Amino acid sequence: MPVTQSPQSPTAADALENSAFLRAARGESVPHTPVWFMRQAGRSLPEYRAIRAGTTMLESCMRPDLVVEITLQPVRRYGVDAAIFFSDIVLPLKAVGVDLEIQPGVGPVVASPVRSLEDLDPVRPVTPADVTYITESVQELVSRLGGTPLIGFAGAPFTVASYLVEGGPSKDHAKTKALMHGDPKLWHALADRLADVAIAYLSVQIEAGASAIQLFDSWAGALSPRDYAEFVQPHSAKVFDALAQYGVPRLHFGVNTGELLGLMSAAGADVVGVDWRVPLDEAVRRITADGTPAKPVQGNLDPALLFAGWDAIEPEIDRILAEGKAAPGHIFNLGHGVPPSTDPEVLHQVVRAVHEKSKHG
Numbered sequence: 139m140p141v142t143q144s145p146q147s148p149t150a151a152d153a154l155e156n157s158a159f160l161r162a163a164r165g166e167s168v169p170h171t172p173v174w175f176m177r178q179a180g181r182s183l184p185e186y187r188a189i190r191a192g193t194t195m196l197e198s199c200m201r202p203d204l205v206v207e208i209t210l211q212p213v214r215r216y217g218v219d220a221a222i223f224f225s226d227i228v229l230p231l232k233a234v235g236v237d238l239e240i241q242p243g244v245g246p247v248v249a250s251p252v253r254s255l256e257d258l259d260p261v262r263p264v265t266p267a268d269v270t271y272i273t274e275s276v277q278e279l280v281s282r283l284g285g286t287p288l289i290g291f292a293g294a295p296f297t298v299a300s301y302l303v304e305g306g307p308s309k310d311h312a313k314t315k316a317l318m319h320g321d322p323k324l325w326h327a328l329a330d331r332l333a334d335v336a337i338a339y340l341s342v343q344i345e346a347g348a349s350a351i352q353l354f355d356s357w358a359g360a361l362s363p364r365d366y367a368e369f370v371q372p373h374s375a376k377v378f379d380a381l382a383q384y385g386v387p388r389l390h391f392g393v394n395t396g397e398l399l400g401l402m403s404a405a406g407a408d409v410v411g412v413d414w415r416v417p418l419d420e421a422v423r424r425i426t427a428d429g430t431p432a433k434p435v436q437g438n439l440d441p442a443l444l445f446a447g448w449d450a451i452e453p454e455i456d457r458i459l460a461e462g463k464a465a466p467g468h469i470f471n472l473g474h475g476v477p478p479s480t481d482p483e484v485l486h487q488v489v490r491a492v493h494e495k496s497k498h499g
């Protein structure tokens with residue numbers, strides 16, 4: 139097994155290995171339920187808005203000074219149990235020269251959407267030399283974070299393909315589904331290429347010291363289980379298989395994936411992320427329906443609840459912690475990303491409550 143870079147001191151390495159996040163991800167007993175938030179770094183934090191002023195999103199992702207500071211901001215403010223690397227799912231494409239940008243308030247926009255096999259030529263996996271700033275940022279973060287794990291991430295083949303085929307964000311993913319069914323050969327070539335893109339990008343992050351990885355298939359919930367099984371699962375499985383050699387926990391998440399939880403788990407995830415639509419104990423039933431043993435789950439407070447007041451949030455935390463006990467490990471999170479208008483104080487209160495309520499649990 140390749141040895142990932144350890145933090146400098148043996149005590150930090152020990153604290154890291156025994157962190158609540160990594161223990162829960164491995165299904166081991168924990169001192170408290172670990173908690174972090176998808177999109178914990180970002181516009182909800184005034185210190186993020188200040189440091190990002192005048193720099194585009196993708197430029198920021200290529201500057202280690204900004205990546206390190208932005209990744210650390212929510213860890214400092216909230217005391218979350220894990221940091222997530224500040225980057226974006228389209229960064230590895232930008233890094234190899236695919237013509238795209240991230241438009242504020244919109245998302246990734248691609249200049250020449252994929253329509254033919256020739257359009258795949260620019261879509262190639264990064265080499266470490268393409269992204270020295272990623273290696274540098276991860277190494278610096280690992281040494282600064284000490285006992286707090288750093289989660290690396292990438293976009294899964296379907297979700298990244300959707301941006302490349304639609305040319306930008308889409309509600310129905312209609313062009314992507316049309317390509318999938320109308321030209322399966324091109325679809326599989328694209329998805330296979332994007333599996334290699336994710337493997338390369340995640341390998342760089344793990345080799346630089348990331349303790350876990352999350353594969354975001356945010357938009358997979360748009361697919362029927364049948365389409366997911368035929369057109370998507372084999373490509374995501376390729377990513378998980380290729381990373382197994384590193385031995386770090388592999389998390390998998392998508393929105394609206396209630397019907398897909400079993401298939402997404404079977405793709406090779408060690409931890410299954412769940413949005414707010416399916417209670418965690420029901421998610422465990424769906425994951426184990428085909429006879430596979432239960433595995434740790436992550437989730438699943440509805441981000442909309444962050445605006446409902448503490449009297450509404452607190453019972454939801456209690457419910458989610460109780461339902462999470464059905465799994466061999468539970469990592470508390472939202473059911474999707476932190477909305478930009480969230481009051482950071484509410485997130486801080488959630489972290490404190492999860493820790494307090496789950497102590498010795």
Ligand SMILES: Cc1c2[nH]c(c1CCC(=O)O)Cc1[nH]c(c(CCC(=O)O)c1C)Cc1[nH]c(c(CCC(=O)O)c1C)Cc1[nH]c(c(C)c1CCC(=O)O)C2
Nearest residue numbers: 176177178179180195225226227242243244245354356475
């Ligand atoms: C689908 C997707 C994207 N990017 C990502 C996903 C999968 C996760 C999910 O489902 O939310 C992944 C992502 N993007 C970003 C992170 C940072 C780490 C974290 O979670 O804190 C992560 C994990 C930073 C970002 N990525 C982006 C921002 C906002 C940029 C800004 O601050 O102007 C951030 C902080 C831009 C982006 N990039 C993308 C979108 C939809 C947007 C938002 C567009 C907008 O509303 O402005 C594509």
